[in-house]
Amino acid sequence: MVSYLNTPPKGEKNKIAIQDSYTSKSEYKGEFAKWYASSIEEFGGPHSVVIPAMICLLPCRLYGLQIADIGCGSGILSRELALRGAEVLGVDLSEDMLELARQAEERIHLGIVYQQDDACVLSSVTDHSQDAVTMCLSLTDMPNIEAVFSQISRILKFGGCLIASLPHPCAPCSSHIGLDYPQHSYYEEIRWMSSNRQSVRGRIPTYHRPLSLYINLALQHGLVLERMLEPQPSPLLLARYPQYERVPYMLVLRFRLQCFRPQENETWQK
Numbered sequence: 536m537v538s539y540l541n542t543p544p545k546g547e548k549n550k551i552a553i554q555d556s557y558t559s560k561s562e563y564k565g566e567f568a569k570w571y572a573s574s575i576e577e578f579g580g581p582h583s584v585v586i587p588a589m590i591c592l593l594p595c596r597l598y599g600l601q602i603a604d605i606g607c608g609s610g611i612l613s614r615e616l617a618l619r620g621a622e623v624l625g626v627d628l629s630e631d632m633l634e635l636a637r638q639a640e641e642r643i644h645l646g647i648v649y650q651q652d653d654a655c656v657l658s659s660v661t662d663h664s665q666d667a668v669t670m671c672l673s674l675t676d677m678p679n680i681e682a683v684f685s686q687i688s689r690i691l692k693f694g695g696c697l698i699a700s701l702p703h704p705c706a707p708c709s710s711h712i713g714l715d716y717p718q719h720s721y722y723e724e725i726r727w728m729s730s731n732r733q734s735v736r737g738r739i740p741t742y743h744r745p746l747s748l749y750i751n752l753a754l755q756h757g758l759v760l761e762r763m764l765e766p767q768p769s770p771l772l773l774a775r776y777p778q779y780e781r782v783p784y785m786l787v788l789r790f791r792l793q794c795f796r797p798q799e800n801e802t803w804q805k
């Protein structure tokens with residue numbers, strides 16, 4: 536059933552040690568947090584295509600489902616989930632982003648609970664309590680994604696799903712200010728910043744990883760890839776930057792937690 540786990544993963548040779556710079560403190564704070572939260576609401580950028588794609592990978596009826604939105608930021612996706620009837624727990628490392636999310640919750644009460652926690656730890660979420668986990672453009676902000684996948688597989692109910700969106704790893708860096716061509720190799724895992732200070736990634740570093748790294752780490756934690764969408768940019772973005780027509784843009788993945796998990800003493804290739 537899972538023989539493909541024995542396929543030697545490609546593109547993992549250059550996994551580099553970048554975790555040491557990690558301090559468990561979010562860089563989304565102060566004025567930057569406010570700027571980020573308002574920029575995503577205003578512009579027809581990535582959220583305008585990834586949120587509909589993520590919702591389309593969830594069940595039609597969310598009533599009564601427990602969904603943890605990890606790296607929820609100011610709650611842009613959490614609200615969409617709650618509006619559709621889900622019982623949402625929004626988790627983020629940044630108190631400042633959570634404060635913005637809570638302010639929105641005070642304005643329109645949707646019953647969302649916001650909790651400060653680290654996605655690598657998730658000590659505030661109990662084992663196998665969630666029907667689904669969502670991660671909207673947050674994975675590429677997180678350093679130790681092996682720990683993140685481990686925690687997600689702990690908090691998901693068996694048969695529950697993880698829906699994650701991220702900038703397409705096979706693309707040049709995409710943002711709402713046009714394309715940026717970083718100098719690093721596709722095959723490296725690397726933390727990098729854009730030279731364009733107008734962009735989010737010109738202010739906050741991001742992690743590039745080869746696609747196989749995401750898929751193989753998820754598989755190692757019992758999360759099997761079920762669906763994959765590659766949403767195209769919004770017409771607004773295409774009109775401004777026609778070069779987006781020729782390159783990948785965003786990636787949305789749905790994984791499902793299998794009941795059957797590899798045991799530690801089994802000799803499958805990691």
Ligand SMILES: C[S@@+](CC[C@H](N)C(=O)[O-])C[C@H]1O[C@@H](n2cnc3c(N)ncnc32)[C@H](O)[C@@H]1O
Pocket residue numbers: 561562563575582605606607608609610611612626627628629632652653654655670671672673676677678
């Ligand atoms: C690009 S923002 C996305 C926020 C939100 N999901 C959205 O789509 O607007 C990434 C978010 O991940 C959060 N984050 C980064 N590292 C984290 C970690 N280790 N645990 C929890 N949240 C983290 C940041 O604080 C930030 O709010």
